[in-house]
Amino acid sequence: MTAVSARPDAAPAASSASRPGTRRHRSPLPFSPWHLLLAPMALLFAVPLVWLALSSVMSNAEINRFPPALWPSRLDLGGYRYVLGNAMFPRWFANSLLVSLVTVVANLVLGTLGGYAFARMRFAGSRLLLGLMLATMAIPFQLTMIPTFLVMKQLGLIDTLGALIVPSLVTPFSVFLLRQFFLSLPRELEEAAWIDGCSRLRVLWRIVLPLSRPALSTVAVLTFLSTWNDLTWPLIAINHDTQYTLQLGLTTFQGQHHTQWAAVMAGNVITVLPVLLAFLGAQKAFIQSITSTGLKG
16 A cells, blocks of 8 residues: 555656756856857967967067067057058049949848749749759859850950959849848738738838848948959059059068068058958848748749
């Protein structure tokens, strides 16, 4: 009888332990254990930026010293004076800004139209065309460099900012990313607007785009980063220093026998700032878009 009577007492205890609402064991750490791994990695990735900032306020002699100095002995702004005193630097900055902004706007407009067409419209050869477009993402730029140069030469755009803008007006990545995001949106919202008499473009403008701000922000940031930091294509397509972008202009500080390392470091700090601000400003939307895109085929 004793064993039989003890069994009902043990059953509620077991069921209460497995009940979903029971309190779980809390970690003794005030933060996630993953931070123990992520914090050192973040510091490791921050080392080049910190070294760049410190080197920009060193003199050329201090930068070239061996063993290298880990901290500037005094604040030397000679590199910044050299860069900002260059008469062409504002022109280079304006060229980079113009090329990047035009490319971002073009990718947002054309990428949205292309991505929405692939996501919601079915036409003859749509899947084949999508596959061919995605296949171009696997082709390295070195293979398309010469054909692109010949096309730009036939159009008379070589040595102009148009040669930097036209090849990047729309990219397969922007079309694909926006298509994937559009697929994650419920069709019922668009169908309700169609019943009310809205056209496809009006549905896209009034319904789809307000819900697609995370994806649009991601496309804008990634397009800005790739265009702003591009050096290879401007080095091929631009010859005159008045059409230089900022990245191409910074190469003039490096000579065959002498390099103004303080100016190079200061120029790179100025170059990194717009990119860093753009990424920090869209960081939340960027993460939201990446986590909600690419799950639907």
